[in-house]
């Protein structure tokens with residue numbers, strides 16, 4: 282049988298994915314995701330955009346220092362300063378790659394850059410040459426490639442290959458293309474760029490019209506050798522092509538696409554959950570591959586069919602993407618040793634002190650909750666290590682509520698050695714408690730988003746609350762969990778307030794991308 286062509290998977294969850302509205306990751310969170318991406322088997326991790334912010338530069342440096350068996354890439358504009366900053370950030374990487382980009386479409390040339398075609402070609406090629414002084418692996422992206430005149434695109438691609446780019450990425454930056462058209466662009470480049478075989482053609486599709494995965498697959502069929510994608514399809518605006526969908530489409534329909542990847546698909550579900558958990562962006566229930574409903578059969582006729590023969594209605598097995606039956610890992614009789622081993626298996630690297638604190642919390646939870654699952658442990662540890670300075674901590678909460686009672690809350694908070702108490706009424710118990718918190722802290726928060734989910738099954742499940750709170754024009758996320766959902770809500774709200782009033786820990790990246798060169 283003919284050996285299948287391997288398509289490289291370039292994961293940009295930590296860079297383009299983190300540009301998702303509402304997503305924000307700390308350096309430790311980025312590191313955890315990077316470790317999981319290694320287990321998933323991606324070929325390259327785009328860890329960030331170092332020139333965008335000091336936080337991003339440090340996050341890229343941290344990923345580069347730890348991840349040794351997978352490529353680590355950093356984004357840079359076609360500017361010497363950006364390239365040098367990326368080189369510094371990637372100094373410790375075992376397999377570093379720089380990804381330089383410059384817009385090429387007429388719209389971007391005229392309205393954003395104010396540059397003529399010749400200038401764009403010159404700047405792109407010069408930047409690739411500069412980048413080659415620092416890096417063996419240079420990737421170039423003509424931003425908004427899919428809306429660039431084809432002959433000009435071919436000229437730019439030819440020039441950057443001549444200058445030393447080993448990968449040329451063809452972004453559909455605004456998700457405007459269609460499968461046939463996008464595949465056609467790849468075919469055109471293959472036919473019209475003389476040295477195209479010296480570079481890997483990469484594709485990077487945005488999902489504004491819901492076509493990112495289809496466009497990427499069409500490009501692969503036309504010969505693209507690398508796909509850029511993100512976990513859960515996170516990314517700027519409507520997101521990027523979703524890694525799990527692309528990989529599983531190639532796997533399930535290998536007869537059609539005729540390609541393979543190095544992805545360990547059994548790590549997909551775990552990776553998806555981790556990214557959702559750390560970014561606070563939930564996966565829609567009916568999301569392909571990783572949504573809660575992806576393997577649920579509701580209609581009786583379907584259930585009957587699956588029971589008789591799974592393949593009647595199931596084209597892939599849940600276990601092939603690592604969908605678990607939540608694993609009961611530990612109980613209240615489990616000891617430190619088992620807990621430590623479990624943490625290690627789950628990819629955590631904690632200090633002895635952190636493990637001890639997490640263990641105490643675990644024991645308290647195990648007293649309240651019969652079954653403690655991996656997901657519960659994740660929540661405990663994330664709260665333990667999230668390092669938001671606890672300027673205010675909750676020491677007492679009492680709520681009165683009911684259908685004939687005005688919801689009222691009494692809250693006691695501790696700040697340093699001082700304990701303060703106040704009470705308030707509200708539209709519900711959470712509103713009342715948050716108002717009492719506002720009265721004590723003197724910070725007026727506006728709850729913009731509120732999400733409650735059960736971390737694991739059962740009536741005694743931990744409730745995890747994620748909130749986005751607006752204070753003085755700035756949004757802050759907060760997250761907390763408890764078996765009591767009112768307590769979890771107040772703690773999540775307080776967590777957001779603490780992020781604001783505490784000395785802000787560095788975010789891993791600047792939210793805003795600097796203007797393109």
Ligand code: KIV
Pocket residue numbers: 297356382422424425450452453454455485487
């Ligand atoms: O969408 C895009 O064009 C990008 C580039 C920087 C590759 O993200």
Ligand code: ZN
Pocket residue numbers: 297452454485487517
């Ligand atoms: Zn993008």
